[in-house]
Amino acid sequence: MAPQPLSARQRLIQAALELFTAQGVSATTTRQIAEKAAVNEVTLFRNFGNKHGLLLAVLEESAAFINLGESLVQRANPPGDVYQALKDYASDSLQALERVPDLVRSVVGEADQFPTENRRALGRGLTEANRYVAQYLATVIKQGDLNAYLPAEKLASLLNGMILGYAVIELTSEFHQLWESRDDFLENLVGLFLHGAMSPAMKLAHNSLERRDANQEVADLPAALVHEIIRVARKSSIQDYAIAYILFASGLSAAEIVNLQRNHQIYDSQGHFLQITIPGFVRQVPVNQWILGKRYGSYTDNPLTKWLKTRKDNYAAMFINATGEPISESEVLACWQFWTQRLLTPQGQPPEIDQAKHTWRVEMLMRGMSLENLSIITACDRTQLQAYAHRAKEKAALEQATRLDQKPV
Numbered sequence: 242m243a244p245q246p247l248s249a250r251q252r253l254i255q256a257a258l259e260l261f262t263a264q265g266v267s268a269t270t271t272r273q274i275a276e277k278a279a280v281n282e283v284t285l286f287r288n289f290g291n292k293h294g295l296l297l298a299v300l301e302e303s304a305a306f307i308n309l310g311e312s313l314v315q316r317a318n319p320p321g322d323v324y325q326a327l328k329d330y331a332s333d334s335l336q337a338l339e340r341v342p343d344l345v346r347s348v349v350g351e352a353d354q355f356p357t358e359n360r361r362a363l364g365r366g367l368t369e370a371n372r373y374v375a376q377y378l379a380t381v382i383k384q385g386d387l388n389a390y391l392p393a394e395k396l397a398s399l400l401n402g403m404i405l406g407y408a409v410i411e412l413t414s415e416f417h418q419l420w421e422s423r424d425d426f427l428e429n430l431v432g433l434f435l436h437g438a439m440s441p442a443m444k445l446a447h448n449s450l451e452r453r454d455a456n457q458e459v460a461d462l463p464a465a466l467v468h469e470i471i472r473v474a475r476k477s478s479i480q481d482y483a484i485a486y487i488l489f490a491s492g493l494s495a496a497e498i499v500n501l502q503r504n505h506q507i508y509d510s511q512g513h514f515l516q517i518t519i520p521g522f523v524r525q526v527p528v529n530q531w532i533l534g535k536r537y538g539s540y541t542d543n544p545l546t547k548w549l550k551t552r553k554d555n556y557a558a559m560f561i562n563a564t565g566e567p568i569s570e571s572e573v574l575a576c577w578q579f580w581t582q583r584l585l586t587p588q589g590q591p592p593e594i595d596q597a598k599h600t601w602r603v604e605m606l607m608r609g610m611s612l613e614n615l616s617i618i619t620a621c622d623r624t625q626l627q628a629y630a631h632r633a634k635e636k637a638a639l640e641q642a643t644r645l646d647q648k649p650v
Contacts, residue, residue, distance in 0.1 A: 464533035483548035492601030501559035606633035
């Protein structure tokens, strides 16, 4: 079947988009738009009122932007991966804006020349985009897939504001080096958005163990015992050495370690970081070169980098077992039990693997990290970390008392 001819309204929207993109909004006249669409100006005024109403229609209805919000709303029934849905929406929105870069530059560059009516049209366009996102968020919140701290409308405004801000920066400036890539921006945007503005139900379940930690006594390990565990792991194998290293250098759990991929590390002479990915949330953690007063290599040459440099295989997992499969939590625990056999804590108990995480968190606070920053890195709220803060203060008091005892009166 032959395609249906475009209506006068559709031709006007398409003509306006092309002219706005080519020569700017202010320089484009309604007569030019009408002539390009092969209609008279009366038809333009009848459909849109004036050029500003037509600009609003371009932003809401042109092929460059249509269906973005509707497609997001459709993904709420049935509910799916909220992280992926929002990332796809943000990606599609950026692609739509990138298809008309000159229009974006014109709207931004000429904003101070627009009359009040024009600016109101732009404001209504943004409000319309928010409506769809807010509808999606309200649906998934009602279904229990998200526990929101803010109203859906406010969350939608935050998300669209950050997307638009990124597009403006990308299309109006160069060499800013704010993000490694667009995908890097998208992952961090959605991860920060979900973590900071909402509490995904999936993330709440993931953090149930963390909440239990907050209600238990923090049991960090003394420096001598930590270095002995790492020493035994080093003698066992280069992979064991790397696992023990990041347990105490990054405070990761066994569940986080087994999900690491080889491409989840970023390092240079200024720092070493691991990307921790769970459904609906992504965060980065540092890999410290200093562990309880002892340095284990550098950011570019340490037990983890050495292990990965020895790899001759193509497996994606950062840690693998004898058959080439990703190492499991039970296998990590077995490694820990092998390293710690015949070792005892000051309380006379065998060290437990979660104590590596306790030790790292207390050490970070002892070395001056704020509770707020530790909350960001660990994805735990401040309430969950209060026990670690108390333990860090306790250790600091003991250290001060020891130093004072060494000074003669």
